[in-house]
Amino acid sequence: xxxxxxxxxxxxxxxxxxxxxxxxxxYNFTSYLIGWVxxxxxxxxxxxxxxxxxxxxxxxxxxxQGQVTISADKSIxxxxxxWSSLKASDSAMYYCARRGAGAMLFDIWxxxxxxxxxx
Amino acid sequence: SYELTQPPSVSVSPGQTARxxxxxxxxxxxxxxxxxxxxxxxxxxxxxxDSARPSGIPERFSGSSSGTTVTxxxxxxxxxxxxxxxxxxxxxxxxxxxxGGGTKLTVL
Numbered sequence: 001x002x003x004x005x006x007x008x009x010x011x012x013x014x015x016x017x018x019x020x021x022x023x024x025x026x027y028n029f030t031s032y033l034i035g036w037v038x039x040x041x042x043x044x045x046x047x048x049x050x051x052x053x054x055x056x057x058x059x060x061x062x063x064x065q066g067q068v069t070i071s072a073d074k075s076i077x078x079x080x081x082x083w084s085s086l087k088a089s090d091s092a093m094y095y096c097a098r099r100g101a102g103a104m105l106f107d108i109w110x111x112x113x114x115x116x117x118x119x
Numbered sequence: 120s121y122e123l124t125q126p127p128s129v130s131v132s133p134g135q136t137a138r139x140x141x142x143x144x145x146x147x148x149x150x151x152x153x154x155x156x157x158x159x160x161x162x163x164x165x166x167x168x169d170s171a172r173p174s175g176i177p178e179r180f181s182g183s184s185s186g187t188t189v190t191x192x193x194x195x196x197x198x199x200x201x202x203x204x205x206x207x208x209x210x211x212x213x214x215x216x217x218x219g220g221g222t223k224l225t226v227l
Contacts, residue, residue: 035216037162045154045162045205047216061215062120095161103168104209104216105152109161 002026004034004096004110011116012086019082020113022096029077030054033099035106036070036081040092050099051079086117121145121210123219130225137193139222141206144187151189151208153182155200156221162205166191193224201226 007021022034035050049060053072060070072079079096094113097106123143131137141151150169154162164173166182169189179194189208193200206219 037218044203044221045156045207045218047207047218050216059214097162100164100167103150103152104213105150105164105167105207106154106162107164107167107173109163112161 002098002108004098004108006094006096006110006113009114009116011118014086014088014117014119016086016117017082017084018086018115019080020094020115022079022081022110024077024079024098029072030074032101034072034079035097035099036068036079037095037097037106038064038092039095039112045095048081048094053077053079086115088117088119091115091117121215121217123151123206123208123217125204125206125219125222127220128223128225130227131193131196132227133196133198135196137196137200137224139191139193139204139206139224140188141190141208141219142188143208143217143219145211146184146187146189146208148211149209149213151182151184151206153180153189153191154205154207155202156205157202165204196224196226198226200224 005023036048038046048064051058096110098108100107153166156162169184170182
């Protein structure tokens with residue numbers, strides 16, 4: 001069974017760093033791209049960026065370029081989303097999702113990681 | 120930046136047909152897909168390549184495309200279909216993913 005299992009909820013203070021994870025199982029990690037999607041409380045889905053785990057080639061949404069870093073570790077079939085200095089406005093649910101083969105769609109989603117940034 | 124436009128809300132009675140539109144200038148060039156997100160849950164892929172349905176998705180969900188608009192149609196709406204629905208596509212160069220703003224479907 002294909003699964004994307006995300007790390008647990010986080011509560012952080014402004015200025016702190018954070019790295020959340022997305023562990024893949026049930027298929028070859030390097031065969032599909034992995035994307036990250038933000039959903040702020042009560043709001044819609046926002047695409048943040050996407051990574052090809054095979055060579056870590058990454059494309060960021062212009063809205064998130066320079067704000068976050070997306071990475072992947074092939075050895076443990078895990079993708080990451082990280083911040084170097086969190087802001088209160090980063091408080092949101094973050095989803096990882098598998099991009100379908102040969103198409104710009106996300107066919108399998110993680111359960112989401114809630115990030116709360118508050119002083 | 121490229122945008123996809125959806126109506127914020129649609130309301131229908133059980134058994135009726137709901138139609139949710141999504142407009143974007145690159146839709147004639149790029150396929151669209153649709154996701155259903157129920158409260159407190161992750162999105163689920165409903166329709167891809169404008170009108171294809173993944174296995175396990177009920178036949179009452181269908182998609183269509185005409186020019187710069189794609190439409191999600193839910194026939195014989197059931198109470199369990201109450202959710203937020205998002206269209207998603209890519210910009211004309213297929214570089215960036217774009218989501219529509221989402222439509223809240225209310226089953227009266």
